[in-house]
Amino acid sequence: MPELPEAETIVRGLRPAVGDRMVRQAEVVHADVLRVPPGAFRACVEGRTVETVARRGKNVVLDLDRDGRIVVNLGMTGRLLPVAPGEGATHRDSTHPAVVFHFEDGGALIYDDVRRFGAVECLDAEAWGERDRALGLEPLSEDFTVDALHDLLGRSRSPARSWLLDQRRVAGVGNIYAAEALFLAGVHPRRPANSLSREEAGRLRDGIRTVLAGAVRAGGTTIRDYRNAEGGTGEFVRQLAVYGREEEPCPRCDTAIVREVFGNRSAFLCPSCQPAG
DNA sequence: AGTGTATCCTGCAGGC
DNA sequence: TGCCTGCAGGATACAC
Numbered sequence: 001m002p003e004l005p006e007a008e009t010i011v012r013g014l015r016p017a018v019g020d021r022m023v024r025q026a027e028v029v030h031a032d033v034l035r036v037p038p039g040a041f042r043a044c045v046e047g048r049t050v051e052t053v054a055r056r057g058k059n060v061v062l063d064l065d066r067d068g069r070i071v072v073n074l075g076m077t078g079r080l081l082p083v084a085p086g087e088g089a090t091h092r093d094s095t096h097p098a099v100v101f102h103f104e105d106g107g108a109l110i111y112d113d114v115r116r117f118g119a120v121e122c123l124d125a126e127a128w129g130e131r132d133r134a135l136g137l138e139p140l141s142e143d144f145t146v147d148a149l150h151d152l153l154g155r156s157r158s159p160a161r162s163w164l165l166d167q168r169r170v171a172g173v174g175n176i177y178a179a180e181a182l183f184l185a186g187v188h189p190r191r192p193a194n195s196l197s198r199e200e201a202g203r204l205r206d207g208i209r210t211v212l213a214g215a216v217r218a219g220g221t222t223i224r225d226y227r228n229a230e231g232g233t234g235e236f237v238r239q240l241a242v243y244g245r246e247e248e249p250c251p252r253c254d255t256a257i258v259r260e261v262f263g264n265r266s267a268f269l270c271p272s273c274q275p276a277g
Numbered sequence: 278a279g280t281g282t283a284t285c286c287t288g289c290a291g292g293c
Numbered sequence: 294t295g296c297c298t299g300c301a302g303g304a305t306a307c308a309c
Binding site for chain 1: 280
């Protein structure tokens with residue numbers, strides 16, 4: 001998906017576009033991105049006002065009046081496309097609309113998703129609290145310390161890459177940034193999480209923050225589908241060291257980058273900078 | 278507890 | 294041109 005930097009970029013683009021607007025009607029084009037029947041979803045959102053836009057992990061959170069929230073997980077190909085009032089509730093980049101929020105002022109917000117792996121939910125305070133607690137540390141927050149990371153890593157023997165993809169531990173890292181962070185830390189993706197020394201945990205913490213912050217600055221990474229709220233691409237792809245660069249030279253040592261498949265996903269690594277256990 | 282596998286769905290690139 | 298296979302920023306459920 002859109003990982004943390006893409007979600008953050010979308011949130012920043014959406015803020016000026018959707019704040020203080022009342023949802024007059026939610027048009028459900030593809031109910032499979034909902035987790036409840038369309039009628040229940042519509043009843044939850046219609047007549048409520050979007051107050052602010054936030055992010056939690058990879059999720060875009062639209063805060064509603066009366067303590068409700070629209071929570072959007074963009075899956076692999078989800079997009080949130082705002083439409084200004086008077087533009088007719090369509091968007092030139094919307095090829096596969098799944099849910100269209102029609103605002104009272106004539107504007108709209110389109111949730112578009114080619115593969116429909118994403119999810120759009122309307123949660124009350126309690127359900128959101130539960131969801132929030134199920135998600136792990138925010139990697140760009142102050143809480144994400146070396147001690148916290150090292151302690152969490154120590155509780156699991158799963159491979160470091162799989163560990164990073166689990167949103168219950170650290171929220172927001174996906175396959176691209178896991179590959180990049182592990183490269184920066186010099187840690188092989190298959191290394192058991194609990195085998196990382198404190199020093200390695202420190203490098204991993206720094207690597208995660210460096211790569212996520214850099215990607216936010218570049219507006220995210222567009223491989224194919226990702227677009228920000230303005231329909232533009234993310235330029236971090238130029239700065240990727242290993243992801244998608246099989247057989248290309250490692251930027252640090254020129255050794256050929258290797259692709260290894262495990263846990264159903266491709267891992268990319270430099271066999272020289274990231275030695276196996 | 279961890280892992281391999283399958284599933285949801287569509288589109289695109291590459292090989293023949 | 295067309296057909297086929299493999300692949301994709303995610304998440305989950307299942308059998309070992």
